Amino acid sequence: MRTYEVLFILSPQVPEEEATTLTTEFKRVAESLGATLKNEEAWGRRRLAYPINKSNEGIYHLLVYETTGGLSELDRRMKNSDRVLRHMIVRVDEDIKRADKLAKKNPKKERVRPAAPQAYPPAVPAEEVMPAGSEDAQA
Amino acid sequence: MATMTGGSKRPEGRGGDRPQGGPGGGPGGKKKFFYRRKRVCKFCVEKLEYIDYKDVKMLQQFIPERGKILPRRISGTCALHQRKLQNAIKRARIAALLPFATD
Numbered sequence: 449m450r451t452y453e454v455l456f457i458l459s460p461q462v463p464e465e466e467a468t469t470l471t472t473e474f475k476r477v478a479e480s481l482g483a484t485l486k487n488e489e490a491w492g493r494r495r496l497a498y499p500i501n502k503s504n505e506g507i508y509h510l511l512v513y514e515t516t517g518g519l520s521e522l523d524r525r526m527k528n529s530d531r532v533l534r535h536m537i538v539r540v541d542e543d544i545k546r547a548d549k550l551a552k553k554n555p556k557k558e559r560v561r562p563a564a565p566q567a568y569p570p571a572v573p574a575e576e577v578m579p580a581g582s583e584d585a586q587a
Numbered sequence: 588m589a590t591m592t593g594g595s596k597r598p599e600g601r602g603g604d605r606p607q608g609g610p611g612g613g614p615g616g617k618k619k620f621f622y623r624r625k626r627v628c629k630f631c632v633e634k635l636e637y638i639d640y641k642d643v644k645m646l647q648q649f650i651p652e653r654g655k656i657l658p659r660r661i662s663g664t665c666a667l668h669q670r671k672l673q674n675a676i677k678r679a680r681i682a683a684l685l686p687f688a689t690d
Contacts, residue, residue: 455641455682496683506683510641535680538640543671549638 449541451486452513454478456526456535457506460493467507470531477522483515491583500533612678626663630672642680646685649676652690 454476458467476484491508500506513519519537525536612643619660629648640646648663648673649657659669681689 457683497680497686498683500683534681534683538678543598544637550636551634 449514450539451515451541451544452515452519453538454511454513454535455508455538456520457500457508457533458498459501459531459533460503460505460507462507462531466531469554470529471509471511474522474525477525478513478515478519479512481515481519481521481574482517483519485511486514486546495562496533498561503533513577545579591650596601603664628663628665628668631665638675640675640682641684642675643684644675646672646679650685652689654686 454474454479458470464472478485487510489510491510493505494508496504496506523535524535526532629637635645638645646649649662651657656673659666662669664672679688
């Protein structure tokens with residue numbers, strides 16, 4: 449089972465009704481590919497960090513899917529639609545799994561940490577000794 | 588090696604640490620020690636293992652004015668998390684959540 453995040457940005461000229469029909473259309477395509485919708489977020493109108501196709505705004509929409517197959521048909525549809533300014537399909541299950549694993553490991557580190565804060569308080573004199581070692585570590 | 592770190596220090600001065608580093612001046616060697624703090628990886632401390640590209644506010648802490656990715660030597664992020672951060676920032680850029688460059 450793979451988890452995909454599908455983020456797409458619709459052109460700001462698209463009227464609201466068309467935006468909803470487009471998203472339902474995309475959802476229908478994904479469902480026909482055997483994907484199940486896990487989460488949906490409509491961010492609405494957002495300023496873009498840089499203009500895309502000369503527009504400074506976009507209608508953001510995020511869909512999270514779980515599937516055993518791919519979403520290439522959805523990808524193709526979004527690519528071909530001129531209403532979609534930008535879309536991105538990202539596989540996240542592996543990263544999240546890895547993160548969970550690390551999160552389980554991490555509590556051990558916390559026990560070691562209380563020793564470290566002692567390194568901060570001595571303001572200047574102690575620090576002049578430290579960099580010699582830390583510099584080597586950097587290089 | 589000392590001169591090497593001295594050279595690499597300069598961009599840092601231009602970026603965030605200007606108020607501290609600027610007027611003091613003095614011999615290069617001494618100045619170097621001035622604003623050296625023990626830096627720790629933010630993600631290791633807060634145990635944020637998954638770096639989400641959608642979390643713009645968090646990512647912005649690692650984006651200086653110019654829109655570049657803050658180097659590890661300044662932010663103190665560990666190698667593993669810097670790599671994940673880098674990927675997250677690049678994804679956020681594609682999604683137009685963060686700029687590729689600003690001037």
